[in-house]
Structures are given as C-alpha cells and as structure tokens.
Amino acid sequence: MSAVHLHVDGALARIVLDNPGKLNAFTPAMLAQLEAHCATLERSPEVRGVILRSEGTRAFCAGADITAWAPLSPFDFARHWVREGHRVFDRLARLSKPTIAVLQAHAFGGGLELAACCDIRVMAPGATLALPEAQVGIVPGWSGTQRLARLIPEPVLKEMALFGRRIDAARAQALGFVAEVADDPLAAAEAIAGGLAKASPRAVEVAKYQIHAAVGEDPAAMIEALGAGMIGASADKAEGVAAFAAKRKPEFPGS
Structure with a gap:
C-alpha cells in the first residue's frame, strides 16, 4: 500500500506523505514511491509546480523509520539505506519544477533533510526543526551535513547536529530557511505557487x-x-x- 501519494490538479502537483501513525517516517517503500513520483513529474509538461506536504498534525516527517534501518549491517546501512536515500532526495532537489514544502508540524532528521530538498519552505508557527541523529548514535545521512550547510549558517547547523537544539519557526524564517510562517501553511504555499501561472x-x-x-x-x-x-x-x-x-x-x- 502506498504511503506517498501523487495528485496532479492542472498545473499544480502535490506529493503527500501518508504515514501519520509513524509520524510520516520514511520506509524503503516510501523512498521508492517518492522516486517514482519524481520521475513521473519530470515527464509531465503540464505541471508547473509541486507542493510537498504530509498528513497528520504531529509531524511533517520524523525522518527515517528506525525499525527499517536498525537491523541493517553497517555495510548495508551505508550502501543501501544512506546512498539510496541520497539518490531519491537528490532526485527531488533537482526536479526541473519549482517545489514548496509545507511544514505543518515538526520536521526532524530525514524530515528536515527532505524539506531542504524543496526550493522554498512554509512553516506553521508551532512547528520545529531538529537533527536528533546523535541522540540515537548515528549521524545525518540524507544531506543533513551537506545540503543543509548551504541553507543554514554553520554555527546554527552545529547547534542542531552536535547539541541537539531545536529551531522554531520564527528563527527558521529569520535565518532565511523558511519563506513564510503561516497558521495555514498549505494555503500559504498554494498562494505562493499561484505566482507560477504568471511566469514562463x-x-x-x-x-x-x-x-x-x-x-x-x-x-x-x-x-x-x-x-x-x-x-x-x-x-x-x-x-x-x-x-x-x-x-x-x-x-x-x-x-
């Protein structure tokens, strides 16, 4: 059963994470579904923009499902889980279509890395961002120390990755990582996406x-x-x- 859905409504497409029972944490199947949707969008000339959002009120995405990667051997963890996740997230980041992430709730670990793949982000006032990997004995593996380093100042990224500090919506906007903080971030994202109709x-x-x-x-x-x-x-x-x-x-x- 798919936990990552693609909906195309005219010129605007929506990718929806639908695994709220596990805080939309990624499984290998979800990575494969996201990659397939990116391939579809790349070959959809009618689509002018993409909104990435998720179901549920507790988390935009809590990262990677620990039950999916914990049993892996060190070699399989590096070879498959990390490298395949990188490949899929890179595919999203390099879509030819503009992308907007809707952070209606917390984005942790891989969820924050996923949001970083989008061109801009809209965030709810109560949502927070975090890189908690060190607290479970691992390090960011899906570009949290690489792509995020281009989007967030180095000392702030170190606060998150080394000291486990969370960043709230107001600070994320002040840093330029978030384009807008809105009570209804989906509506705000749709309003921003509306500007694409006036552009080539x-x-x-x-x-x-x-x-x-x-x-x-x-x-x-x-x-x-x-x-x-x-x-x-x-x-x-x-x-x-x-x-x-x-x-x-x-x-x-x-x-």
Whole structure:
C-alpha cells in the first residue's frame, strides 16, 4: 500500500506523505514511491509546480523509520539505506519544477533533510526543526551535513547536529530557511505557487538551473543542461542532425 501519494490538479502537483501513525517516517517503500513520483513529474509538461506536504498534525516527517534501518549491517546501512536515500532526495532537489514544502508540524532528521530538498519552505508557527541523529548514535545521512550547510549558517547547523537544539519557526524564517510562517501553511504555499501561472515555465526552469549551478547543487549537470538547451535551439544543431541523417558533410551556418 502506498504511503506517498501523487495528485496532479492542472498545473499544480502535490506529493503527500501518508504515514501519520509513524509520524510520516520514511520506509524503503516510501523512498521508492517518492522516486517514482519524481520521475513521473519530470515527464509531465503540464505541471508547473509541486507542493510537498504530509498528513497528520504531529509531524511533517520524523525522518527515517528506525525499525527499517536498525537491523541493517553497517555495510548495508551505508550502501543501501544512506546512498539510496541520497539518490531519491537528490532526485527531488533537482526536479526541473519549482517545489514548496509545507511544514505543518515538526520536521526532524530525514524530515528536515527532505524539506531542504524543496526550493522554498512554509512553516506553521508551532512547528520545529531538529537533527536528533546523535541522540540515537548515528549521524545525518540524507544531506543533513551537506545540503543543509548551504541553507543554514554553520554555527546554527552545529547547534542542531552536535547539541541537539531545536529551531522554531520564527528563527527558521529569520535565518532565511523558511519563506513564510503561516497558521495555514498549505494555503500559504498554494498562494505562493499561484505566482507560477504568471511566469514562463521555461524561464522558471532555466532560472532554477542557474541558481543550482551557483550554489553547488549538482553544478556539472546544471551547466551541461543549460549548454544543451542553448545549442539545441541553434541552426548548427539542426544542420548537424540533418547532415547525419543524409550521410553528408554538415555545413554549419554558425547560428
């Protein structure tokens, strides 16, 4: 049974974590479902934006389900759980569509790492953020010490990862990690997403690639994607393809 749902309503898609009985903690099946939804969205040209939210009032996501990873051997824990989680979260972070995370409640560990994969975040006033991994004898494994280090100042990240301190919504907004604090964060996210209707989808996509290249989010792929898009629209590319098909020497116009 799926615990990560995808709903597409016109130009806006919603990914919903639906495992509230376990505080929406991730299982291997949920990782696979999230990855599949990301693949679907990447091939859905009608979708202009994505909202990521969860069911329940106690937690946006409490991270990884400890019963799923605790029995793993050290090698399987590193090889599969950590690396596969990284791959899936990277897929979300690098979607060509703009993404908004709705934090209606606490985001801990992998839940905070998941929220960090989205382009912006909206948070309820009573929600908090935490990296409690050290308290169960592990370290952040799904980019909590990497991607989060680009989004949160180093001393604050150390407060969380080393000392176990929680960050409330007001401080998260002051730090720039959260775009808006709202009593109804889903409504606020939908209002923000409404701005995409006035923008060029291609311009938004390219702007996201440019920003990702600048901040170090897979810069090699972002730069090559931008280059491919630029050359793909050229007369030289059209001539090269035509010449290949005709088995003749190309005559590039340089435009």
